[in-house]
Amino acid sequence: MNKARVAIIMGSQSDWPTMKNATTVLDALGIAYSKQVVSAHRTPERLVSFSHGAADEGSEVIIAGAGGAAHLPGMTAAMTHLPVIAVPVMSKALKGMDSLLSIVQMPKGVAVATQAIGDSGAFNAGLMAAQILALGDAELTQRLCDWRASQTSGVPLEVE
Numbered sequence: 420m421n422k423a424r425v426a427i428i429m430g431s432q433s434d435w436p437t438m439k440n441a442t443t444v445l446d447a448l449g450i451a452y453s454k455q456v457v458s459a460h461r462t463p464e465r466l467v468s469f470s471h472g473a474a475d476e477g478s479e480v481i482i483a484g485a486g487g488a489a490h491l492p493g494m495t496a497a498m499t500h501l502p503v504i505a506v507p508v509m510s511k512a513l514k515g516m517d518s519l520l521s522i523v524q525m526p527k528g529v530a531v532a533t534q535a536i537g538d539s540g541a542f543n544a545g546l547m548a549a550q551i552l553a554l555g556d557a558e559l560t561q562r563l564c565d566w567r568a569s570q571t572s573g574v575p576l577e578v579e
């Protein structure tokens with residue numbers, strides 16, 4: 420099996436219906452990934468061991484999704500040099516605004532690449548991960564450009 424270049428983590432199993440959207444582009448481009456539940460709040464030791472070990476495990480990019488008081492992406496970024504792409508998961512009470520605001524306002528010196536709330540944000544997180552990996556990978560760049568071209572040609576001109 421291919422080495423996982425992307426590590427997808429989420430605060431809860433309940434985030435998976437959103438976070439699985441991050442796998443669409445990765446699957447289309449043949450990029451291997453891992454997926455696991457890691458919570459800054461509920462499994463803090465797991466968060467520390469994951470974040471400290473991610474680079475040694477071979478991950479090159481981390482996608483972290485969480486909802487509500489979403490501290491997972493920022494805390495992960497605090498403990499690794501790998502780029503962390505964040506997905507604010509839609510919450511029931513505040514429709515994901517809590518997730519977004521608790522992720523996006525990172526203090527200077529610790530960066531998180533925050534995407535849109537919900538399914539589209541998760542989809543674009545996978546795309547962004549692919550774009551980062553493609554920087555040093557000519558074959559992947561070609562597959563990515565082909566994927567982009569097929570997306571473009573799939574947009575109809577005519578309105579029905």
Ligand SMILES: Nc1c(C(=O)O)ncn1[C@@H]1O[C@H](COP(=O)(O)O)[C@@H](O)[C@H]1O
Nearest residue numbers: 430431433458459460485486489490491
């Ligand atoms: N925001 C976090 C963190 C964290 O940031 O560490 N851990 C879990 N959660 C979030 O709690 C929400 C409700 O979780 P449950 O559905 O398990 O009650 C989820 O969206 C999860 O990401």
